[in-house]
Amino acid sequence: MQKNVASTDAARKAGGDSLPDAVPFGSQITLWLRERWDIVAIACLALAPLFIPALGGALGGQVTTLFIYCILALGLNVMVGYTGLVHLGIAAFFGIGAYVMAILTVPMYPFQIGFLAAAILSTLVAAGVGLALGAPTLRLRGDYLAIVTLGFGEVVKVTLRNLEQITGGMKGLNPVPPPGAGVQIGGIDLGLAFAIDPRWFYYLSLGVLIGVVIAMRRLENSRLGRAWVAVRENELAASAMGISATRVKLSAFAMSSAVAGLAGCLYAASLSTTADPNAYDFNRSIMVLCAVILGGLGSIPGTLLGVTILVGFDTVLAPWADSWIQQMNINPTGSSLLSFSGWRLAIFGVALVLVMRFRPEGLVPSRRLAAELRQEHS
Amino acid sequence: MSVQFFLQQCLIGLTNGALIALVALGYTMVYGIIGLINFAHGDLIMLGACLALSLVAALGLAAAGPATTWLGIGLLIVLCGLFCGTLNVAVDRFVYKPLRNAPKLAPLVSAIGVSFIFMNVGLFWIGSADRSFPELLPSINLLPGNSLQFNWKDLLVVLVVAPLMVGLSLLVRVTRLGKAMRAVSQDPTAAALVGIDVDQVIAATFFIGGFLGGAASVIYGLYINTIGFQMGFQNGLYAFTAAVLGGIGSIPGAVFGGLVIGLVRALASAYVGERWTGAIVFAILIVILVFRPEGLLGRRTSEKV
Numbered sequence: 001m002q003k004n005v006a007s008t009d010a011a012r013k014a015g016g017d018s019l020p021d022a023v024p025f026g027s028q029i030t031l032w033l034r035e036r037w038d039i040v041a042i043a044c045l046a047l048a049p050l051f052i053p054a055l056g057g058a059l060g061g062q063v064t065t066l067f068i069y070c071i072l073a074l075g076l077n078v079m080v081g082y083t084g085l086v087h088l089g090i091a092a093f094f095g096i097g098a099y100v101m102a103i104l105t106v107p108m109y110p111f112q113i114g115f116l117a118a119a120i121l122s123t124l125v126a127a128g129v130g131l132a133l134g135a136p137t138l139r140l141r142g143d144y145l146a147i148v149t150l151g152f153g154e155v156v157k158v159t160l161r162n163l164e165q166i167t168g169g170m171k172g173l174n175p176v177p178p179p180g181a182g183v184q185i186g187g188i189d190l191g192l193a194f195a196i197d198p199r200w201f202y203y204l205s206l207g208v209l210i211g212v213v214i215a216m217r218r219l220e221n222s223r224l225g226r227a228w229v230a231v232r233e234n235e236l237a238a239s240a241m242g243i244s245a246t247r248v249k250l251s252a253f254a255m256s257s258a259v260a261g262l263a264g265c266l267y268a269a270s271l272s273t274t275a276d277p278n279a280y281d282f283n284r285s286i287m288v289l290c291a292v293i294l295g296g297l298g299s300i301p302g303t304l305l306g307v308t309i310l311v312g313f314d315t316v317l318a319p320w321a322d323s324w325i326q327q328m329n330i331n332p333t334g335s336s337l338l339s340f341s342g343w344r345l346a347i348f349g350v351a352l353v354l355v356m357r358f359r360p361e362g363l364v365p366s367r368r369l370a371a372e373l374r375q376e377h378s
Numbered sequence: 379m380s381v382q383f384f385l386q387q388c389l390i391g392l393t394n395g396a397l398i399a400l401v402a403l404g405y406t407m408v409y410g411i412i413g414l415i416n417f418a419h420g421d422l423i424m425l426g427a428c429l430a431l432s433l434v435a436a437l438g439l440a441a442a443g444p445a446t447t448w449l450g451i452g453l454l455i456v457l458c459g460l461f462c463g464t465l466n467v468a469v470d471r472f473v474y475k476p477l478r479n480a481p482k483l484a485p486l487v488s489a490i491g492v493s494f495i496f497m498n499v500g501l502f503w504i505g506s507a508d509r510s511f512p513e514l515l516p517s518i519n520l521l522p523g524n525s526l527q528f529n530w531k532d533l534l535v536v537l538v539v540a541p542l543m544v545g546l547s548l549l550v551r552v553t554r555l556g557k558a559m560r561a562v563s564q565d566p567t568a569a570a571l572v573g574i575d576v577d578q579v580i581a582a583t584f585f586i587g588g589f590l591g592g593a594a595s596v597i598y599g600l601y602i603n604t605i606g607f608q609m610g611f612q613n614g615l616y617a618f619t620a621a622v623l624g625g626i627g628s629i630p631g632a633v634f635g636g637l638v639i640g641l642v643r644a645l646a647s648a649y650v651g652e653r654w655t656g657a658i659v660f661a662i663l664i665v666i667l668v669f670r671p672e673g674l675l676g677r678r679t680s681e682k683v
Binding site: 084086136137139140142143144147148150151152154155158159161282286289290293297336337342343344345346348349350351352353355356357360372373 | 493505506661
């Protein structure tokens with residue numbers, strides 16, 4: 001990874017964003033690929049449904065969920081990665097987004113304001129709740145803040161479960177109509193298209209993900225993004241330089257919550273239900289946190305990779321390994337000790353411990369954070 | 379909803395609170411000395427409860443006479459205490475110790491990892507379903523007049539928790555080790571300079587916290603009568619809340635916080651409804667932290683440069 005970074009730097013120095021002419025054509029392509037891996041990735045993902053028919057089936061839904069978790073993790077990354085505030089209740093905001101979306105669109109309620117308006121509103125509501133929680137609590141020291149977010153996550157989950165008249169209790173709210181229900185384009189009902197073909201949701205969530213990634217990149221280098229990092233590195237020094245730490249942290253909290261809310265409303269729309277409140281519990285929060293940490297705090301490619309690894313583990317690797325064990329007849333008695341998925345928690349746990357011990361900056365580190373972590377290490 | 383009902387709920391709350399306090403001590407001691415929220419503590423106690431369950435079966439305590447039962451419970455507490463204490467020290471040695479100088483996030487995330495590993499061990503040990511823990515003590519009301527219920531198992535909680543707490547506060551206040559612990563918690567570098575073996579003191583703290591947790595796990599089994607591999611999270615959360623409420627790092631604070639949380643839980647279950655209990659406890663936690671971030675009995679600390 002280090003090597004990649006060095007060579008892209010060399011390319012940058014040689015001629016701004018364009019590539020040096022002296023490099024042979026073959027390596028020019030590799031250089032370009034290294035520099036603009038994101039465009040390649042987007043192109044691959046955008047073209048994938050044309051070549052992989054399975055994306056029109058259940059696989060399409062799974063990949064959509066993966067994209068949505070990526071958005072959620074990018075939201076969490078604002079707080080944990082950029083600003084260095086431990087957030088243990090991100091799933092609560094994910095849930096708020098999903099439930100606001102549902103309340104504004106399900107037939108049970110009189111609103112039914114359509115997907116776009118509902119998505120904007122649920123993002124705003126999540127941001128507002130984030131502000132309301134953050135304003136009084138952000139002056140707390142790091143560990144206390146972690147506990148407040150954890151406690152808030154539990155409060156939201158319990159509330160969602162118990163306010164049956166409003167949230168449908170354990171059944172959740174459904175059916176959440178697909179985006180564009182009732183909108184006719186060229187004689188085709190858009191909502192019906194969404195409901196029938198998972199590829200519509202695939203493209204929608206991919207589009208939102210790309211939008212969020214672009215927004216995050218712009219934010220990283222903005223005045224606000226640099227203020228986040230400054231507060232993370234040293235809050236006192238940052239305040240001495242005239243940064244209002246409270247306001248900067250509050251904006252990170254709001255941004256995190258808003259992106260999580262956006263992910264939540266996509267989630268509810270793509271499943272056409274909010275699912276039961278347990279989908280928004282501490283486990284979800286902690287798994288997203290693990291993904292961000294594993295991939296690399298404060299690093300956008302790292303966050304995306306971390307989510308892909310974790311989701312891939314659950315939906316691809318574990319079922320595959322389990323069926324392999326079954327085929328090889330290793331486990332005739334059906335003991336959980338010999339099933340791969342029985343070891344899921346232990347594998348995650350060991351991975352977390354090892355990453356923190358040997359590579360605290362994650363798999364695809366943000367260079368700045370890696371330097372910070374390593375420096376404090378010695 | 380009579381006065382008597384209210385008093386009964388208070389009694390239940392205080393007994394529960396004593397149990398929570400015992401767990402909270404494990405959190406607060408570790409936090410006080412190395413500033414780590416030991417997320418794995420609740421799951422450590424879950425493992426203690428698994429050991430207790432296995433030992434009850436192995437020793438055949440369910441069918442024993444009263445004298446043997448009390449002796450057996452004493453033995454269980456010591457064995458589970460030693461088990462949890464040793465395990466806690468081992469985790470500190472292999473997981474947290476190498477991260478002593480790392481940023482705070484590293485040990486915190488490692489602790490979450492350890493808690494996952496413990497949960498998986500518990501899953502293999504007792505299975506995914508909740509297991510019932512045998513009633514070893516007769517359910518006879520000890521209070522005259524039968525207006526209030528106070529059974530043998532309630533008495534057991536008091537009988538175990540009170541001496542452990544008195545012992546702990548003596549240990550911290552009077553002994554050489556206690557003095558060393560207080561010194562390390564104030565300033566590890568200065569403590570090392572005056573010849574205190576900081577690592578040993580930290581290990582001792584982990585052992586004591588783990589031992590108290592092990593004792594709590596036995597009482598938990600006998601008092602609540604149901605254990606499961608996921609019990610660590612919920613109970614750990616309540617205990618941690620208690621520690622923060624009382625002022626994390628403060629030993630009397632943890633005890634006080636535990637009793638308060640126990641009372642709040644019991645009264646909330648009785649008057650608002652069991653299913654809201656969790657939300658009420660955490661809402662109170664958030665409110666208290668907003669107005670008194672250092673906790674009820676904690677000291678205000680200023681940020682160090």
